[in-house]
């Protein structure tokens with residue numbers, strides 16, 4: 001029936017939509033002990049996917065061959081494809097829009113799956129050291145596709161699962177929900193209505209799942225659902 005903001009202000013509405021994940025909605029925004037059975041079932045079927053370790057690098061242009069591409073995936077060992085740090089994804093946005101970086105430089109965004117557990121219970125010094133160590137390891141691996149990367153580094157920002165949790169507001173920094181076991185396609189994801197009358201969910205823990213196109217679709221579908229439910 002309503003939403004109370006952190007400053008205590010309360011808004012009432014005929015319909016409430018939560019864009020927070022289902023974990024946030026049913027464990028934090030609503031009392032966890034009142035979680036509807038349908039949500040408990042969902043939590044048994046889906047788990048949080050890992051987060052990422054992200055490097056945003058500023059590199060001198062000569063590091064990149066004129067024949068390079070905007071996107072790369074580096075996987076040295078197929079057996080490690082799904083392991084933390086196994087696969088490295090790379091995007092070079094300045095390859096398409098050079099105005100994003102100072103002249104003579106490119107931005108290389110490299111990210112790889114990483115779990116929150118690896119980054120918890122560390123002192124500030126140990127956390128910084130681990131960030132530096134993991135970043136150096138990734139840069140060393142990337143040398144295979146970008147020889148001279150380390151020598152050409154001009155700037156470096158390292159983001160961990162804790163960064164994702166803090167700045168994206170994501171529980172455990174997760175990328176989103178993934179099935180606990182093989183499910184029959186995307187249809188296992190819940191639609192916008194919830195077991196609580198008048199409460200709807202949108203975003204990446206509703207059908208069709210993660211990704212910008214998918215969450216935009218879920219917002220569109222939710223507005224349509226509400227319009228129909230209101231008899232509009």
Ligand SMILES: Cc1cc2nc3c(=O)[nH]c(=O)nc-3n(C[C@H](O)[C@H](O)[C@H](O)COP(=O)(O)OP(=O)(O)OC[C@H]3O[C@@H](n4cnc5c(N)ncnc54)[C@H](O)[C@@H]3O)c2cc1C
Pocket residue numbers: 019020021024028029052054111168169170175176202203204205209210211212213215
């Ligand atoms: C590194 C990375 C790369 C990605 N690359 C791509 C890509 O190339 N293409 C693509 O399509 N997708 C990509 N994605 C996925 C895409 O970004 C997400 O699927 C999408 O942004 C999820 O949108 P959402 O609105 O469901 O959730 P979010 O964007 O997470 O929005 C939920 C919001 O709810 C807020 N919230 C949580 N709890 C509360 C509370 N109690 N009160 C108030 N607010 C709260 C959070 O702070 C957050 O802002 C990427 C994601 C990551 C992390």
